Amino acid sequence: MSSSHDPMLPGLHLANTGSYPRIGDSLELQILRRATASLDRGERNTADLLDAENEMVRRAIADQLKAGLEVITDGQIRWYDPISHLAAKLANVKIAGLQRYFDTNFYFRQPVISGTPKRSEPLVAKDFSFARNALGHLPTPKNLAGKLSIKPVLTGPYTLAKFSLSAHTGNGAVDPFSSLEERTIAYADALAAEIVELAQIGASVIQIDEPAIIKYPEDWKIFEKAVTKLIAARDKSAAEGSRPELALYVYFHDPAPLYEKLVTVPVDIIGLDFTYNPKLIDLVASAGSPKPLGLGLVDGRNTKLEDIGEVARQIDRLLPKIQGGRAYLNSSCGLEYLPRDRAFAKLELLAKIRAAVVA
Amino acid sequence: MSREKLEHLGLQLPLFPTTSVGSFPKPDYLARARADFAKGKIAADQLRDLERKATTFWIETQEKLGVDVLVDGEMYRGDMVAYFAERLPGFTEGGLVRAYGNRYYHKPIITGDVSWPGPVTVDSWQFAQGLTKKPVKGMLTGAYTIMDWSFNEHYPDRRSTAMALAAVIRKEVEALIAAGCKIIQIDEPALSVRPEELPIALEAMEHTTKDLNAYFITHACYGEFEHIYPGMLDLAVDNFDLEMSNSDLDLLEIFRRHPFTKDISFGVVDVHSHKMEGREAVRRRVESALTILPKEKVWIDPDCGLKTRTVDEAIEKLRLCVEVAKSFRV
Numbered sequence: 175m176s177s178s179h180d181p182m183l184p185g186l187h188l189a190n191t192g193s194y195p196r197i198g199d200s201l202e203l204q205i206l207r208r209a210t211a212s213l214d215r216g217e218r219n220t221a222d223l224l225d226a227e228n229e230m231v232r233r234a235i236a237d238q239l240k241a242g243l244e245v246i247t248d249g250q251i252r253w254y255d256p257i258s259h260l261a262a263k264l265a266n267v268k269i270a271g272l273q274r275y276f277d278t279n280f281y282f283r284q285p286v287i288s289g290t291p292k293r294s295e296p297l298v299a300k301d302f303s304f305a306r307n308a309l310g311h312l313p314t315p316k317n318l319a320g321k322l323s324i325k326p327v328l329t330g331p332y333t334l335a336k337f338s339l340s341a342h343t344g345n346g347a348v349d350p351f352s353s354l355e356e357r358t359i360a361y362a363d364a365l366a367a368e369i370v371e372l373a374q375i376g377a378s379v380i381q382i383d384e385p386a387i388i389k390y391p392e393d394w395k396i397f398e399k400a401v402t403k404l405i406a407a408r409d410k411s412a413a414e415g416s417r418p419e420l421a422l423y424v425y426f427h428d429p430a431p432l433y434e435k436l437v438t439v440p441v442d443i444i445g446l447d448f449t450y451n452p453k454l455i456d457l458v459a460s461a462g463s464p465k466p467l468g469l470g471l472v473d474g475r476n477t478k479l480e481d482i483g484e485v486a487r488q489i490d491r492l493l494p495k496i497q498g499g500r501a502y503l504n505s506s507c508g509l510e511y512l513p514r515d516r517a518f519a520k521l522e523l524l525a526k527i528r529a530a531v532v533a
Numbered sequence: 534m535s536r537e538k539l540e541h542l543g544l545q546l547p548l549f550p551t552t553s554v555g556s557f558p559k560p561d562y563l564a565r566a567r568a569d570f571a572k573g574k575i576a577a578d579q580l581r582d583l584e585r586k587a588t589t590f591w592i593e594t595q596e597k598l599g600v601d602v603l604v605d606g607e608m609y610r611g612d613m614v615a616y617f618a619e620r621l622p623g624f625t626e627g628g629l630v631r632a633y634g635n636r637y638y639h640k641p642i643i644t645g646d647v648s649w650p651g652p653v654t655v656d657s658w659q660f661a662q663g664l665t666k667k668p669v670k671g672m673l674t675g676a677y678t679i680m681d682w683s684f685n686e687h688y689p690d691r692r693s694t695a696m697a698l699a700a701v702i703r704k705e706v707e708a709l710i711a712a713g714c715k716i717i718q719i720d721e722p723a724l725s726v727r728p729e730e731l732p733i734a735l736e737a738m739e740h741t742t743k744d745l746n747a748y749f750i751t752h753a754c755y756g757e758f759e760h761i762y763p764g765m766l767d768l769a770v771d772n773f774d775l776e777m778s779n780s781d782l783d784l785l786e787i788f789r790r791h792p793f794t795k796d797i798s799f800g801v802v803d804v805h806s807h808k809m810e811g812r813e814a815v816r817r818r819v820e821s822a823l824t825i826l827p828k829e830k831v832w833i834d835p836d837c838g839l840k841t842r843t844v845d846e847a848i849e850k851l852r853l854c855v856e857v858a859k860s861f862r863v
Contacts, residue, residue: 281633513628
């Protein structure tokens with residue numbers, strides 16, 4: 175297809191959904207594992223770990239650039255997991271034992287809230303700055319000059335709250351954080367402050383991951399209330415002259431039952447996982463979308479490479495039904511669930527699919 | 534019913550039989566030997582000798598502690614799915630993926646028809662059983678979990694993958710039974726992760742154990758069992774081995790609403806903590822169990838495999854299980 179590669183303009187843009195493998199089979203791709211293990215043994219210090227993280231972030235960005243993506247992430251290389259990485263940085267949150275993350279064979283550490291979770295330091299803003307700087311130091315293809323963006327990713331307030339616990343005070347006092355709604359709103363306040371800072375330092379798009387809401391749709395009202403705070407943060411930034419787009423991504427479950435509600439959420443982009451329900455394509459093609467979509471048509475959980483022609487035909491059906499004709503082709507979820515060689519193959523596949531799209 | 538089955542198999546077990554979930558920590562010499570073997574520094578025979586030395590240690594340890602139904606401790610295994618995938622035709626070793634924190638594993642890829650290459654675990658089981666007169670469990674991973682924890686590039690869907698694997702695991706079950714194994718544990722830790730797929734897990738286990746003469750146990754953990762209960766009781770096994778203490782016995786409330794109809798291996802000590810629970814705390818867990826479950830159906834064991842604990846911690850946690858079980862027999 176021929177269209178602009180500027181990811182804010184109409185057309186089909188290539189994006190990373192979030193994470194990217196931090197390890198590969200070669201020794202040079204195992205520096206982070208070795209640095210972490212050495213740190214645990216007391217043989218190295220946190221500066222060594224930071225060096226290893228930085229190097230793996232640079233490599234993750236380089237892979238995305240090489241594959242031809244326009245919307246690039248830092249691969250969430252520094253994240254212990256999607257929940258505790260953010261929650262651990264908030265005051266009044268402690269991190270407890272391991273729990274399975276959705277239907278994956280990946281485990282996260284569960285936050286325990288003992289008071290209002292408060293943001294006292296940037297959650298991902300410094301990482302965003304580092305990634306943008308790293309991208310700037312890589313040679314950019316001429317046709318993409320000035321059209322690449324680093325997309326910071328935040329796990330959303332509802333998903334953070336759903337997987338957090340309230341500490342039992344044991345003194346008989348009423349514990350506000352035993353309420354899912356209270357936890358969600360408290361996290362939303364912390365994330366809203368992060369959105370403002372990200373906007374101030376130049377993030378043009380911020381991805382909010384809320385996989386839990388499509389698994390637990392009964393909590394929609396709580397979710398909606400929390401998202402309102404994030405939208406207010408975006409609009410506050412807009413009033414100050416730097417309006418980022420908010421991209422709400424859902425995955426790890428079938429989004430079809432909530433599709434009509436999702437597209438009415440006043441964010442700028444909705445990202446959908448198409449791997450759980452083959453009929454979702456029919457639904458979106460039939461109902462259309464009033465806003466840009468992230469099309470998770472390439473499975474981020476399985477190594478098998480999709481048929482290029484088949485996915486291209488699916489996009490040909492969907493793209494004309496998306497208002498404004500803007501969409502993002504990305505994997506169904508972050509790529510950390512795949513071995514590194516297969517993750518890169520999936521990135522390359524995105525570009526091959528786009529080349530085969532006719533619409 | 535299951536007591537009758539055990540007796541029919543010639544197994545006389547006391548009330549509150551004690552067992553363990555499967556894995557024990559590998560002694561330092563074996564951990565070093567496995568690393569050396571991976572680097573090509575020692576031969577397979579040398580590694581096998583050390584695995585057998587460690588297996589002997591654990592069988593003797595369980596005997597001394599008074600455990601009733603023994604395990605070989607899985608000294609020869611790394612990951613519970615990769616171990617089988619490395620030995621079954623149809624699998625290709627995948628690259629490293631992260632499990633949590635700084636832990637990575639080679640996630641297998643199904644790239645062709647899976648098939649049974651001949652006995653995979655029988656030799657290890659026979660060695661362990663040869664060291665003791667007490668029953669040693671055969672230890673397998675279930676078809677649904679192997680499917681869920683592997684990439685699939687070959688079969689058209691998850692059900693057909695699970696059923697192909699079930700046919701393979703059934704042959705291994707038959708081989709264990711032919712060798713004399715009477716209690717076989719088929720682990721399904723992925724059982725609850727996709728509640729909508731419970732019918733697939735049930736069908737696969739039915740195909741694995743149907744009409745075979747052994748007492749079957751399954752272990753499941755880290756699950757949201759409230760989403761698959763009571764449907765999970767249709768799994769074609771005699772005994773569910775469940776981590777109860779890690780979840781603060783939450784499952785008992787679910788059992789209160791709908792009776793638990795199988796035998797249960799009731800996890801009474803937390804395997805994720807270095808901390809040693811007090812004997813009275815563990816006794817209270819069993820007392821709570823007995824408010825709902827008939828004593829004839831309750832086995833006692835740790836929550837999960839003990840491989841992440843130190844050798845000394847694992848022994849003490851097992852000792853606690855045995856002491857508490859014995860205190861309820863009087």
